[in-house]
Amino acid sequence: MHTSFNKIVHFTRLIKINGRLREFNYRKNNNAGSYVFDVDTADDRGNRLFFRLLKEDNEWQLTAKMAMPEWVTDNRELLITELEEGVLSN
Template sequence: MKLEFFKNIQFTKLIKAEGRLREFNFRNHLSPVNKDICSINVTDDRGNRIIFEMQKQESGWKITQSKLPMWIMENENNFQEVIEEELK
């Protein structure tokens, strides 16, 4: 029986979105299957958790879902910078 261990990176960053600081939780699985996917979650003003993913592409990290609040979509570049900084 062969055991394989994969590194799991989790971190939290405060990012200003929609005029206030919000806590974004990032999770990146460094496994052969999910190496280019980062899961992100944040709460909205009502306390509802919003979960979405970013996938690494040739041009950088891009949000894969389309029906997200505009304040999330507007911060795609900020998320990309945070992910790249943490994975160095």
């Protein structure tokens, strides 16, 4: 009998955006591909925002089913940098 385990990679990063410290939760989605991370955070009202960062052809892309506020899309590179640092530390 052969059993296979996939390590669950998840971590939280605190990132200062527009003078405000925000919490971003990253979780690797093993079912969607090798470089796919689901991310969630809260907006100013406490509503959860969900989006995905995926790497295709050595380029990170931010995708979401809902419209993302500008403070998320404008800081995409910062979110990717924190993602890569979090992966290295886990």
